[in-house]
Amino acid sequence: xxxxLLFPEFKIDRDKERCISCQVCVRQCANDVHEGxxxxxxxxxxxxxxxxxxxxxNLCPTNALTVHKREGGFRPNGNxxxxxxxxxxxxxxxxxxxxxxxxxxxxxxxxxxxLLLNASQVTNPSIDPLRxxxxxxxxxxxxxxxxxxxxxxEFPLVQTRLAPQLELKVPVVFSAMSYGSISYNAFRSLAxxxxxxxTFCNSGEGGLHPDFYPYGDNIVVQVASGRFGVHRDYLxxxxxxxxxxxxxxxxxIGGHLPGEKVTKEISRTRKIPEESDAISPAPHHDIxxxxxxxxxxxxxxxxxxxxxxxxxxxxxxHNVAAIASGVVRAGADIVTIDGIRGGTGAAPQVIxxxxxxxxxxxxxxxxxxxxxxxxxHHSSLxxxxxxxxxxxxxxxxxxxxxxxxxxxxxxxxxxxxxxQKCYTGKCNWGIATQDPVLTKRLNPNIGKxxxxxxxxxxxxxxxxxxxxxxxxxxxxxxxNREHLRAVGLSKEECAVLGVKAAGEGW
Amino acid sequence: xxxxxxxxxxxxxxxxxxxxxxxxxxxxxxxxxxxMHERSNGLGGGFAAYGIYPRYxxxxxxxxxxxxxxxxxxxxxxxxxxxSVEHSEEIPCRKTDVIKEWPLFMRYFLRYLGEEENEDDxxxxxxxxxxxxxxxxxxxSSGKNMGIFKGVGYPEDIGRLFRLEEYRGYCWIAHGRFPTxxxxxxxxxxxxxxxxxxxxxxxxxxxxGINRRYLQNFGYLCNLQTDTEVIAYLVDLLVRxxxxxxxxxxxxxxxxxWEQIERMDAQKKHFFSSIRTIYGGALLNxxxxxxxxxxxxxxxxxxxxxxxxxLAAWKNKTFFLSSEECAIREISPDLDRLVALKAGEVISGxxxxxxxxxxxxxVSGV
Numbered sequence: 001x002x003x004x005l006l007f008p009e010f011k012i013d014r015d016k017e018r019c020i021s022c023q024v025c026v027r028q029c030a031n032d033v034h035e036g037x038x039x040x041x042x043x044x045x046x047x048x049x050x051x052x053x054x055x056x057x058n059l060c061p062t063n064a065l066t067v068h069k070r071e072g073g074f075r076p077n078g079n080x081x082x083x084x085x086x087x088x089x090x091x092x093x094x095x096x097x098x099x100x101x102x103x104x105x106x107x108x109x110x111x112x113x114x115l116l117l118n119a120s121q122v123t124n125p126s127i128d129p130l131r132x133x134x135x136x137x138x139x140x141x142x143x144x145x146x147x148x149x150x151x152x153x154e155f156p157l158v159q160t161r162l163a164p165q166l167e168l169k170v171p172v173v174f175s176a177m178s179y180g181s182i183s184y185n186a187f188r189s190l191a192x193x194x195x196x197x198x199t200f201c202n203s204g205e206g207g208l209h210p211d212f213y214p215y216g217d218n219i220v221v222q223v224a225s226g227r228f229g230v231h232r233d234y235l236x237x238x239x240x241x242x243x244x245x246x247x248x249x250x251x252x253i254g255g256h257l258p259g260e261k262v263t264k265e266i267s268r269t270r271k272i273p274e275e276s277d278a279i280s281p282a283p284h285h286d287i288x289x290x291x292x293x294x295x296x297x298x299x300x301x302x303x304x305x306x307x308x309x310x311x312x313x314x315x316x317x318h319n320v321a322a323i324a325s326g327v328v329r330a331g332a333d334i335v336t337i338d339g340i341r342g343g344t345g346a347a348p349q350v351i352x353x354x355x356x357x358x359x360x361x362x363x364x365x366x367x368x369x370x371x372x373x374x375x376x377h378h379s380s381l382x383x384x385x386x387x388x389x390x391x392x393x394x395x396x397x398x399x400x401x402x403x404x405x406x407x408x409x410x411x412x413x414x415x416x417x418x419x420q421k422c423y424t425g426k427c428n429w430g431i432a433t434q435d436p437v438l439t440k441r442l443n444p445n446i447g448k449x450x451x452x453x454x455x456x457x458x459x460x461x462x463x464x465x466x467x468x469x470x471x472x473x474x475x476x477x478x479x480n481r482e483h484l485r486a487v488g489l490s491k492e493e494c495a496v497l498g499v500k501a502a503g504e505g506w
Numbered sequence: 507x508x509x510x511x512x513x514x515x516x517x518x519x520x521x522x523x524x525x526x527x528x529x530x531x532x533x534x535x536x537x538x539x540x541x542m543h544e545r546s547n548g549l550g551g552g553f554a555a556y557g558i559y560p561r562y563x564x565x566x567x568x569x570x571x572x573x574x575x576x577x578x579x580x581x582x583x584x585x586x587x588x589x590s591v592e593h594s595e596e597i598p599c600r601k602t603d604v605i606k607e608w609p610l611f612m613r614y615f616l617r618y619l620g621e622e623e624n625e626d627d628x629x630x631x632x633x634x635x636x637x638x639x640x641x642x643x644x645x646x647s648s649g650k651n652m653g654i655f656k657g658v659g660y661p662e663d664i665g666r667l668f669r670l671e672e673y674r675g676y677c678w679i680a681h682g683r684f685p686t687x688x689x690x691x692x693x694x695x696x697x698x699x700x701x702x703x704x705x706x707x708x709x710x711x712x713x714x715g716i717n718r719r720y721l722q723n724f725g726y727l728c729n730l731q732t733d734t735e736v737i738a739y740l741v742d743l744l745v746r747x748x749x750x751x752x753x754x755x756x757x758x759x760x761x762x763x764w765e766q767i768e769r770m771d772a773q774k775k776h777f778f779s780s781i782r783t784i785y786g787g788a789l790l791n792x793x794x795x796x797x798x799x800x801x802x803x804x805x806x807x808x809x810x811x812x813x814x815x816x817l818a819a820w821k822n823k824t825f826f827l828s829s830e831e832c833a834i835r836e837i838s839p840d841l842d843r844l845v846a847l848k849a850g851e852v853i854s855g856x857x858x859x860x861x862x863x864x865x866x867x868x869v870s871g872v
Contacts, residue, residue: 124710124792125813132811133763139783146748147784155773156754158780165783374723377787470712470793472811473761475786482715506714 005089007073008047018064019043025056025065030426030438053419055428087349100349101422101432103249103341103386103408110341111360111493112392115399116502118483120470127472129463135473136459140240140380140402141165141309142333163333164308166220166240168403169198170459171474172393174451175338175384175405176222176244176313178204179212180257180266180278181345181422182411183439186431189414189447191215196448197455202405205244205255205280207269213237220311223300225254226280228270232303240308240334241300243293245284246315248342248385251356255280256346261425261434294330301331309333311382316340316362317355321369328370328379336405337362339385343408345432346423359385360399364497367400367479376479390461399497400479413454414447482506517696517708518545518661518682519816521797521804521827522837527857528823529557532670535678538833540662545829546682550695551664552656554647554704554799555675562615563651565592566629571693572610574642581636581643582614588628589616597655597668604663609692611646613653626701626746633700634727644693649702650801656681656695664695676857679799681706698734701746702801705738708829709794709814720787733794740788741798752805752854758785760810760850795847797827805854812849819844825855 012033021043025034031049034056036042050067057065074082087098120126127134142163150157174194179187181204188211194201195218203212203221207229212219216237223230224244235241246252257266257278267274287293293312300310311334312327314320324335339359344352363383370376383396384405396404412418415429422432430441462474471477485502486494494501520538524530535553559567566589572578585591597611618625633645647654652675655668661682665671681696697704711717711733718728718736724747726739737759744750744758758781767778782789793813797806806827808816819826819834819841826834831844847853 120712124712127811133765135764137764143784143786147780149750149777151749151751151754156751156777157773158777160780160784162780162783371719371723376723470710471791473786473789473791475782476713476716476789476791478716478786479719480713480715483712 004048004093006048006086008050008070009086010047010050010052010067011070012045012047012050013066013068014043014045015064015066018062020062020064022061024059024061028055028059028428030428030433030435051419051421052417053421053428054417098349099346099423100352100420101344101346102418102420103343104353105420106353108340108358110386111358111489111497112386112388112395114487114489114493115360115395115497115499116485116487117391117394117398117465117469118485119468124470126470127467129460129467132467132472134463134466134471136170136462138168138171138403138474139165140168140334140382142379143377145377164306166200166309166334167198168200170455170462171397171401171403172387172455172458173199173220173382173403173405174201174410175342175407176202176204176220176242177345177407177411178206178222178257179209179269180204180206180261180434182432183427183430183434183442184209184211184265185439185442185444185447186411186414187212188444189442189451190410191219192444192448193451193455194218196452199455200239202242203238206257206266206278207271208234208237209265209269222313223296224280225282225284226278228272228278228280231271235300235303238308240311241304242311242313242334242336243296243300243332244313245287245293246313246317246338247344248315248338248340248356248359249344250347250351251315251317252282253348253351254282258425263434266434290326290330293327297331311336313338315342316357316359316385318357320357320362321365324366325369325373325375328375332379334380334382334402335366336382336384337366338405339363339383341386342384343411344422359383360396361493361496363396363399363401364499368498371479390458390465393458394462394465394477395484397474398477398480398484399499400481402478410451410454413450414442517684517706518542518829518833519680519706519708519795519797519827520829520833521677521679521706521799521806523677523804523825523855523857525823525825525855525857525859527557527676527802529674529676530678532665532673532675532678534837535680536662536665536670538828538837539665539680539682541833541836542682542828542830543660543662545684546660547684548660549658549685550656550681550683551659551661552654552681552695552697552706553661553665553668553670554652554654554679554697554699554706555670555673556652556677556702556799556801557675558653558673559615559651562593565615565617566648566650567653568614568616568648569597569646569653569655570612570614570636571644571646572612572642573644573692575610577640577643578610578612580640581645584632584636584640585614585616588620588632589618591615592617599667600669602663602666605657605659605667608657608667629701630742638727646693647699647704649699649704652702652704652799652801654697654699654704656697657692658695677799677804679704679706679797679804694732696734697799698732698738700738700742703738703742704799705734705741705796707734707737707794707796709733709796709809710792711736711790711794712792713790716787717790723787737790737794737796737798740790744788745800752800753852755805756807756850756852757781758788759790760807761785761789762850763810795829803854803856803859805852806847807852808847808849810850812847816847817844818847818853827853
């Protein structure tokens, strides 16, 4: 075959004076970039194969390697960017859909970065989290409009039976990442961390491996269009069930786990034959309307005896507010909304980068719509797609979210370097792969510790920010857009976000 | 004119209740609030008085402020759609050395013409309608056998302006305001009233944004942009509509911390955790101490970590609430009992009720 018209994307600089030819890079690279010579004195590099994951750079004991974006190659052109040219060359060579992993990397506006938080001065004392309690505990699930209380006795008695709730010690949940898309060790890290910090992780649509059943109290299981691994015990062991209608990274389309990744353990978990492709259809073939969704919601509620909340996850698309309202009316206890920057293990690049809307706008609109319809308390709002820091978390809550999902941030905590090649199954960091050589690179004990640290650090930061605003319980910030101000946004954007411009007082 | 923004303010609050329901003159409350002169800055003061209109006790007494006297006809047209006006008059005022000019204040005694069961909701609707749609007119109070008198000035001067020493009521609540800007609008002073509720408040509510949106869910429109307004509406919603017992309002508005709830016995734990799960949007955060008057009584409450002062005292048949002890001692040097309210605590007094002496329900050690 003729040589590809593509230039290597990365340039590898090897400092000859530092390189001791130890061959670590050779052994670490699943993409076969580095190649030891016969006498093992020199190491050569095949830059064409490099994905820029920085694994070799990180592990090189003498810091001899640098991997950076290759300059030049494509002639600069304001219209024909490198991304477009690469895409065309690849497709002209392969004739296929361009695949990618992780979330949209285009430079669409990130509204979190245009929102600023408030703090108290003089008229309202700020609260010091080192001295006073500041509460992050949140409950997800349907809330009654009012409580019926019997006041006649010595102590009041609540008569209303509360709908089932998920108790979160921190309003941050690990988003849906299936065993299959990520490794066993990565899943174990998430499940153990969720248990330790008092939050939840989501099984994704790949079923739940029997080893993880003991973590059920901290796991939300997913029912997606492929129904992989869905059975009675799967639904009953979990803390909540989430029906996945859509995903922010690929709204409107299904999923595909290639047969090569369907190992024995994954076949056991998903209840499909080994090495067979696991294909999730674009729609659920029993949901062609909102009333069909209602049936599935209640079929699941029946199966779990109404003991746990049922969530419905949709992607943030143009009419998201009206759709969410329908979902709430269909009986969802939690509505999950996933924005355009939400991650994925594999998606067509054209879909990932062009379909859907930013989560900030979707969240603001959904919260406002549900409130104006007087049904906001019927469901909790969980949002996903592009939460990068504790500041994003607190801004999301002030906009109206009950809690946020983090996927990419958690994987980065485990070592992901965002090379966006999850779909190849060659993750050098041992996260998005099933290759036993690679998966053992992620020690689940260390992985858990790192995730626990991350959530702990964020919760400290959230408490500092809350205290600064003179708020000592997170529910007093939830939907409290008075504590947000917008910088550098148009009037329309401010209106959609329901946030005043910075400089405007109360 | 009406404040364009919500204005934070520090304040003095004071309240006197005769537990036998015997009316006393307004002189006492004026003296009490005057002692705390330094807690206000002359930009707002006001009083609520209960039991002052025994002749019209069954009728709604509306106090209406007219910045623009020409709007009188508009307001009266709206009132006459739902009520018959049994009596109306200008509220008598006296020119003093300090306050030489004031807007027109009218009072109307109204008989409701519609179905009895909707009465309160209809009154709330009329108040919302006038206050949000008619500029230049503002309904200051809308209860029965009670009235609110307020304006721009130090509270003692406002009291003298309205000749409060000539009124006799069994319960008096006063407020001196220290707003942090200079906009002086008579309607912006406190107490804030709705139906027979009157609220005076010292503090700033940092949860305002969500409390306001929470109330929208139940049809309350906050158009005054004051913290006190959301407190009044929350009290109305919880007590009148959700039937929450006043002594337990603190469980919702200034709930105990989860770590305190964890340590409670099963019954209390269930009560408090249910409340917090359902009523998160009604939690008031930030510093406040408030006095709320209602027919037959008043209660005081402070925020969940007690960032603003409030004391309760009892002497014979009188129950006092105040920001400072001096304001109570001024009118009753000897007291049977004096307590500082604990964080999140409600202390109430009602006509005809034995003194409960407070602090039975206090959860906090603060």
